Amino acid sequence: MPAPTAHATMARMQRPLLEFRDVARAFGGRTVLSGVSFRLDRGESLSMVGRSGSGKSTLLHLAAGIDLPTRGEVVLDGTPLSPLSDRNRSLLRRRCVGLVFQFFHLLPHLSVADNVCLPGWVAGDPPRATRERARELLAQVALSDRAGDPAGKLSGGEMQRVALCRALLRRPPLVLADEPTGNLDEAAGRQVMDLLRQLTRDADAGLLFVTHSREQAALAGTVLRLRDGRLEAVA
Ligand SMILES: Nc1ncnc2c1ncn2[C@@H]1O[C@H](COP(=O)(O)OP(=O)(O)OP(=O)(O)O)[C@@H](O)[C@H]1O
Ligand SMILES: [Mg+2]
Numbered sequence: 445m446p447a448p449t450a451h452a453t454m455a456r457m458q459r460p461l462l463e464f465r466d467v468a469r470a471f472g473g474r475t476v477l478s479g480v481s482f483r484l485d486r487g488e489s490l491s492m493v494g495r496s497g498s499g500k501s502t503l504l505h506l507a508a509g510i511d512l513p514t515r516g517e518v519v520l521d522g523t524p525l526s527p528l529s530d531r532n533r534s535l536l537r538r539r540c541v542g543l544v545f546q547f548f549h550l551l552p553h554l555s556v557a558d559n560v561c562l563p564g565w566v567a568g569d570p571p572r573a574t575r576e577r578a579r580e581l582l583a584q585v586a587l588s589d590r591a592g593d594p595a596g597k598l599s600g601g602e603m604q605r606v607a608l609c610r611a612l613l614r615r616p617p618l619v620l621a622d623e624p625t626g627n628l629d630e631a632a633g634r635q636v637m638d639l640l641r642q643l644t645r646d647a648d649a650g651l652l653f654v655t656h657s658r659e660q661a662a663l664a665g666t667v668l669r670l671r672d673g674r675l676e677a678v679a
Pocket of ligand 2: 501
């Protein structure tokens with residue numbers, strides 16, 4: 445392959461990691477999101493707040509290509525998601541997105557280390573490198589000594605730290621987190637949030653997270669609020 449031209453290199457540098465272009469999503473005629481436009485670049489963080497039912501999880505699902513807009517376009521790492529086949533959208537998600545959920549979604553009977561390794565195995569990455577990366581991440585969240593335990597034996601805060609490692613295993617450029625501290629007490633929540641920000645910063649990833657905590661929302665570079673289906677910047 446020829447070396448990329450300066451023009452191509454510049455185009456890549458200027459290409460946003462995630463872009464919503466006038467996105468709308470309706471369910472059975474009921475509009476949940478409309479006219480949503482924003483962009484997120486590598487190394488940036490966005491927090492999103494809004495009442496229950498305002499469409500925060502829906503927006504994250506659109507960002508991950510788990511769901512598709514009724515109108516408008518979501519562009520992930522330069523690729524518009526709507527025209528892709530389900531399979532190609534899954535492959536793009538696997539390469540580009542790390543997901544963190546409120547209820548961790550770990551497999552309780554698998555060991556902590558295996559839970560972290562799972563996305564690497566699914567993707568067919570070299571097993572030894574996957575193990576090594578998992579070990580490194582578990583050390584960063586201070587869970588090395590729990591690597592062999594069944595994940596179901598951990599506390600909530602510990603489980604979420606494992607989930608962070610799993611999300612970051614394959615070095616995704618984008619991390620999406622849906623109320624990652626919603627199920628934790630304040631101290632555990634703060635620790636998870638600190639680690640989430642540190643790990644994404646280390647990876648130069650973009651971070652988009654949903655929270656009900658004003659304090660946590662304010663930790664992001666930009667705070668967005670969903671209200672009546674519209675996205676607004678919070679001053
Ligand atoms: N697959 C679906 N089919 C029908 N309606 C849906 C679907 N997904 C979401 N909705 C509706 O869209 C609205 C927004 O839901 P969403 O889960 O995005 O809210 P949220 O802001 O994440 O709320 P919470 O803070 O409670 O998690 C809700 O009224 C919900 O019922
Ligand atoms: Mg939600």
